[in-house]
Amino acid sequence: MDSAAVDERIRTLIEPFNKKGVTIEDATTFAGDLEFDSLTVMDFVAEIEDEFDIIISMNQQAEIENYGQLVAAVHKMQDS
Amino acid sequence: MTETLTDIAPTGDLLSKFDDLIQTRETLLASGIEDPFNLVMEKVLSPTTAICNGRETILLGTYNYMGMTFDPDVIDAGKQALSDYGSGTTGSRVLNGTYQGHRECEDALREFYAMDHAMVFSTGYQANLGIIATLAGKGDYIVLDIDSHASIWDGCAMGNAEVVPFKHNDVEAMEKRLRRIPEGAGKLVILEGVYSMLGDVAPLKEMVAIAKRYGAMVLVDEAHSMGFIGKNGRGVCEEQGVIDDVDFVIGTFSKSVGTVGGFCVSNHPKFDIMRLVCRPYVFTASLPPSVVATAATSIRKLMHGANKRAHLWENSKRLHGGLTELGFQLGTSEPQSAIVAVIMPDLERGAAMWEALLKEGLYVNLARPPATPANMTLLRCSLCAEHSAEEVETVLGMFERAGKAMGII
Numbered sequence: 001m002d003s004a005a006v007d008e009r010i011r012t013l014i015e016p017f018n019k020k021g022v023t024i025e026d027a028t029t030f031a032g033d034l035e036f037d038s039l040t041v042m043d044f045v046a047e048i049e050d051e052f053d054i055i056i057s058m059n060q061q062a063e064i065e066n067y068g069q070l071v072a073a074v075h076k077m078q079d080s
Numbered sequence: 081m082t083e084t085l086t087d088i089a090p091t092g093d094l095l096s097k098f099d100d101l102i103q104t105r106e107t108l109l110a111s112g113i114e115d116p117f118n119l120v121m122e123k124v125l126s127p128t129t130a131i132c133n134g135r136e137t138i139l140l141g142t143y144n145y146m147g148m149t150f151d152p153d154v155i156d157a158g159k160q161a162l163s164d165y166g167s168g169t170t171g172s173r174v175l176n177g178t179y180q181g182h183r184e185c186e187d188a189l190r191e192f193y194a195m196d197h198a199m200v201f202s203t204g205y206q207a208n209l210g211i212i213a214t215l216a217g218k219g220d221y222i223v224l225d226i227d228s229h230a231s232i233w234d235g236c237a238m239g240n241a242e243v244v245p246f247k248h249n250d251v252e253a254m255e256k257r258l259r260r261i262p263e264g265a266g267k268l269v270i271l272e273g274v275y276s277m278l279g280d281v282a283p284l285k286e287m288v289a290i291a292k293r294y295g296a297m298v299l300v301d302e303a304h305s306m307g308f309i310g311k312n313g314r315g316v317c318e319e320q321g322v323i324d325d326v327d328f329v330i331g332t333f334s335k336s337v338g339t340v341g342g343f344c345v346s347n348h349p350k351f352d353i354m355r356l357v358c359r360p361y362v363f364t365a366s367l368p369p370s371v372v373a374t375a376a377t378s379i380r381k382l383m384h385g386a387n388k389r390a391h392l393w394e395n396s397k398r399l400h401g402g403l404t405e406l407g408f409q410l411g412t413s414e415p416q417s418a419i420v421a422v423i424m425p426d427l428e429r430g431a432a433m434w435e436a437l438l439k440e441g442l443y444v445n446l447a448r449p450p451a452t453p454a455n456m457t458l459l460r461c462s463l464c465a466e467h468s469a470e471e472v473e474t475v476l477g478m479f480e481r482a483g484k485a486m487g488i489i
Contacts, residue, residue, distance in 0.1 A: 039454060042226055042245060046253065055260045057221070057242035 006052075006075045013047050014067075026068025052078045108428070113435050116446040126150055127338075127466045132443060140461045140475055141445035145418045146307045146388055147466030148338030148378040161373030168368045173200075174355060177366030185372040188379040189343055193314055193329060197351040200343050200372065202364050204303055204332030205231040207342030210360035211299065211328060212270065213239035220266035223257050223291075225249065225282070227275050227453050229301065241268070248275070248453060251286045258294040267296035273316030274304035277452050277460070278411030279419025281309075285320040292325055299328040307336030307382040308389055308418055308465075333375045336382060341367050341375055388465035392418055395463045395472050402476040407489040411458065421447075422459040422479075429486060430457035436482035442475060 011024060017040060018024065022033055030036045036044065045056050048070075054077045056064075064070050109115060114133065123131040127147035128139050148154055161181055171177035182200060189198035201207040212235030216222045220241040224232060227248040236243045244261075246253040254269070261267055269291040271282050284300065291298045302315030310318030313336075317323040327348060333341035344354075355361060367375075393415075400415035403422060411421030424430030427448050434446040437459070445460040452458055463472075483489040 037455075038450075039226075042247065046247065049260070050256065053260060055221075055242075055244055055257060057244050059242055 001075070001078060003071065003075045006078070007071050009051060010048065010067075010071055010074065013051060014044070017044050024067055026066065026071075028067045029065050030067075030070075031065070048074060054078055104427075108431055111428075113431050114438060116431055116434050119438075119443070124149075128464050128471065130443070132438065135439075135441055137438070137441050137443050138467075138471060138475060138478075139443050140463070140467075141443050142464070143304070143335040143462050144338060144464050144466075145304075145392060145462065146336040146338070146378075146382060146385060147464045148336065148381070151338070151378065151381065153381065154338065154374045154377045157377040158370040158374040162370040165369035167370070169366045171365060172362055173366045174362050179366075179369050179372070181369045181372040181376065182366060185341075185376040185379070186343075188376040189345055192312075192379050192383055193323075193345045194312075195329075195345040196347045196349075198343055198345045199351070199354060199358075199361065200341060200367065200375075201361055202341060202367055204330070204334060204342035205234075206360040206364065207330050207332070207344055208232050208301065209235045209238060210358040211330060211344045211354070212236060212268070213360070214354060214358040215239070215297070215299070215328075216241035216266065216268045220268065221261045222268050222270060223254060223261075223296065224270040225254075225272065225275075227277065228270060228272065229276065229303075230451070232270055232272075232301065236270075249280065249282055251283055251290065254287060255290050255294075258290065258296060261294075267291075267294065269296045269298045271298070271300050272304075273300055273302040273309065274417040274419065276304050276419060277447060277456075277458060278421045279304075279415075279417045279460075280412050281305075281316050281416045283320075284317050284322050288317070288322040288325050297327045298325065299330060300326050301330045303330070303332045303335055304417060304419065306331045307385060308392055313382055313385060313389060333371075333378075337375050337378045339371050339374045339378065341371060385465075392463060392465040394469070395465070395467050396420065398469070398472050399461060399463060399475065402472070403479060406476070406480050406483065408479065408483065418463045420461045420463070422461065424457040424459060424488070427457045429488065430459065433482060433486045433488055434459060436486055437478060440478040440482055442478045 052074055064073055119132055121130045121132055127144050127149050130137055130139055165179055169177040185200055186198040208231035216239045218240045222236050222241045223244050225248055226245040244257050246257050271287055274281055288298055300317050305315040307313040309316050317326050328344055328346045330344050333339045396415045396418050400420050409423040437444060447458040447460050449455045
């Protein structure tokens with residue numbers, strides 16, 4: 001799956017979590033712009049893990065601050 | 081206008097990251113409420129009563145499940161050890177800090193759990209910290225419940241393993257994560273018997289079976305079930321018939337045992353090497369002789385605690401049923417442990433209710449985010465086998481008056 005396809009699927013998954021309807025760009029941050037708390041992060045990560053059949057450990061999550069980084073990380077993981 | 085603490089913070093102050101919390105606390109205390117996190121027990125009368133702020137108070141939030149703190153045999157053992165061995169060991173377990181009493185305490189644990197090995201730590205927190213960080217290192221995977229205790233999370237962070245949490249008590253979510261772990265990686269599944277915030281029990285029978293199927297080692301923290309749940313009081317893994325498949329059981333002396341300290345028991349043939357490689361075991365002083373003597377005596381008495389266990393269940397069922405009838409919202413729909421968690425609408429009303437109960441003469445734990453799941457504010461009640469049936473009725477009366485006065489029910 002190419003990066004654009006990964007982007008499209010994550011964009012769909014993020015919708016129900018984007019309660020304030022923030023415009024999603026690569027630089028959009030989860031903690032700051034989207035105001036995700038720890039429980040929301042867990043549910044959102046679980047959705048992505050199930051969709052792509054991958055694990056994003058908490059150690060890896062700590063490196064992912066914005067949307068662009070998430071798409072890049074998932075793209076890399078589901079390729080390997 | 082009075083100057084608040086947060087106004088005077090100089091730049092570069094490393095404590096300024098706590099400003100929001102300081103503000104929340106000041107607002108709460110400004111409303112005239114007694115500080116829920118600064119209560120002093122002026123005199124302790126029994127496992128179930130104390131003098132707090134000058135008032136005689138029923139203790140319903142101490143985790144003293146089996147009421148062993150004033151047991152005459154336990155106290156005698158402590159006094160004897162204090163006279164015979166002195167006030168402290170001043171040393172690590174692996175140097176000069178292993179006395180006869182530490183060995184006897186570990187013997188008592190091995191007998192209590194019918195397991196081959198037991199290792200005593202200075203606190204329950206250190207037991208989790210040490211065992212988890214030592215077992216699972218870089219490249220290994222830890223799969224754990226999202227509602228795990230702080231000591232478990234801290235153990236994960238200290239060991240540098242890949243940490244993969246799953247939704248609370250969700251068997252399917254746990255299995256999915258185990259299935260996705262790369263082949264050949266070391267796997268540790270961490271579960272708790274009873275989760276202390278809501279007092280709910282884990283489906284260990286299913287979870288342990290799945291963990292074993294995926295070749296994972298299993299660690300179960302039975303801090304809140306020891307002495308009470310299971311035929312021999314060994315915990316939820318005994319109750320659900322999976323204790324033989326659990327690789328490591330972690331527990332504490334600061335709840336049913338009635339003193340302080342932590343432990344790990346295991347049947348793993350190589351377990352003893354942990355004594356040399358587990359840093360929170362090695363680089364701290366061992367428990368004082370009086371503490372291990374009281375712990376060993378208490379553990380041996382808990383082996384024969386069937387009647388007390390039965391009474392504790394009666395207390396838990398009555399409190400749970402009574403609070404439900406009064407209209408309180410509880411953490412579980414049926415009593416599952418000796419913890420009954422009453423859900424409050426928010427922190428302000430939770431703190432007000434907590435204070436109203438204290439003025440009635442009742443102490444419960446006020447639990448709030450981030451320690452609680454789903455940002456809940458809880459009044460956490462933990463029952464004791466020494467609470468009489470009458471005391472439980474008195475407690476229900478206090479909850480009714482305070483709940484109505486505060487508009488909670």
